[in-house]
Amino acid sequence: MSRVLLFVFSASAAVAGEVPPDAMALKHLVHQDCGSCHGMTLKGGLGPDIRAESLQHYDPETLGQVIQDGIPGTAMPPWQPLLTQTEINWVVDYLLTGEE
């Protein structure tokens, strides 16, 4: 029982202690780094169109997995080494809403 409470406490402390995602830096990353393959406007290039209207078949979890793990056997790299879970979640939200 106390173990469970300790776990819940430390998990929420970790979340509370985490630096909020830097929206400017992540927007830059999406357009520059993702854009180097998917096009600066994300309309597609080496990689496919990843504008919001093209990603509607994804639920956020699946899209997060694709960004996190990449697509093995293709040029789509895993981003997990470079982005935290919070940052990946931000990018997923940004891509799915297409907000500028």
Ligand code: HEC
């Ligand atoms: C080195 C090139 C490259 C970079 C950089 C890159 N991608 Fe990709 N991405 C690809 C390729 C190629 C595919 C298509 C793989 C395939 O054939 O299924 C792809 C596929 C995807 C898909 C699946 C699209 C679909 O219609 O199913 C998503 C989503 C995606 N990339 C998001 C991103 C995001 C977000 C970033 C930046 C964090 C990024 N990619 C960076 C090359 C890249």
